[in-house]
Amino acid sequence: MSFSPNRQFKDAIYEQFARIGKALAHPSRLELLDLLSQADRTVEALGRETGLSVASTSQHLQALKSARLVEAEKHGLYVTYRIADPLVRDLLATLRVLAEHRLAEIEHTTRRFLDGREGMESVDKAQLLERVKAGEVTVLDVRPPEEYHAGHVPGAISVPLAELEQRLATLPRDQEIVAYCRGPYCVLSIQAVELLRARGFKAVRLEDSVYDLQTRGLPIAVGRE
């Protein structure tokens, strides 16, 4: 029985599916995929942002490549990696939703991390999103510029967290400011909102990433502005 053609077929098929499962089985690879979901990047840049050694980063990227989740292209001296298919983002999103739903540890960890930080409690997302769409608020994209250029909320202005302090003067004091970054587990927007509030601005955090918003029907703007 176990050498029947049926069994062989099933084994071969599940073996293939497991290739993708294996690619998702390491925290670093998931982080790399999350970063690549925001913008294409070189090995070096990915290593820098994840805190991994370049060699380690390269190896994980190869693992992702051999599972066909990412693609690589050599541009001169640098190899740029990118997400191979929009479905990869969908898979990551589903994984995230399921994890949030089933793993109490995630909520627990997030709560502990946010504990003591003022006013990071979730706002009414639907309502906030309407105001973003209507342009009633100033929207800040606090991610690195590459990520902004790869895709951002229409009307949002790019203010990388590192530059926020020196650009405070250009921000409105009368209008509410909404900061977003890569998603609920990205801390850039948390830090941005903390800084803004400390300086007397009215600021809230939008937990979603551009791509989360895209699945809710918001268009994505691409390019310099």
Add this chain to the structure above:
Amino acid sequence: MSFSPNRQFKDAIYEQFARIGKALAHPSRLELLDLLSQADRTVEALGRETGLSVASTSQHLQALKSARLVEAEKHGLYVTYRIADPLVRDLLATLRVLAEHRLAEIEHTTRRFLDGREGMESVDKAQLLERVKAGEVTVLDVRPPEEYHAGHVPGAISVPLAELEQRLATLPRDQEIVAYCRGPYCVLSIQAVELLRARGFKAVRLEDSVYDLQTRGLPIAVGRE
């Protein structure tokens, strides 16, 4: 930097996400999840259907349980496992679509397997589905009875593959017969259609599972009939 609270937070979060990835990283566990997607089952039944030893089956199930993808309940002598959340099915479906999309090996393996089998080539699915919905065809659920009872296409009759032969007389010769089972990689419906055709019936295979059809808006019937 790498001991900052931010880094610790990220590591903890991605560690959690990776729990689910790890659970999906073995072919046997994926097969177990697929079986459980169709109906709850005992360890013994799962071992029998997958060809794994009972001990091995139990271990994989524990791995799935500790990732919270399945739940277990003891009924008398048996422990029954079930999918913990409908989102698990969604995740599996997304994984499958992505794999089909990106991994040429899957199509290759499937093609090789179907090669030589007459008329398993895909029919116009949308049109077929309409006829199923409209009740214009006889629909056969050729999975084991437990799976039928856990959820089936409305109007479908339960004819487990093993019983098909002796129930041929009850099937219409003038109307087209549609057989379905667990999805595109389940061979039960293939074997059913082969048998039916060999006996002169007009039969086609529906590649989707009940749950695939559910996401396309078809209701699921539950229970004995």
Add this chain to the structure above:
DNA sequence: ATATTATTCAACTATCACATTGTATAGTTG
């Protein structure tokens, strides 16, 4: 050409996961 830089490869060690066994536990039957 040579040096420089980014990336990959190769070798090594440590850790982790797998399947197989055998054993323990817990319910059920006699």
Add this chain to the structure above:
DNA sequence: CAACTATACAATGTGATAGTTGAATAATAT
């Protein structure tokens, strides 16, 4: 309550995977 059965757990050997280091490769710049 003893015997039995289904299931879970534990220990083992084996193989795969991760991270490190240092060398090799490849594309540019000098």
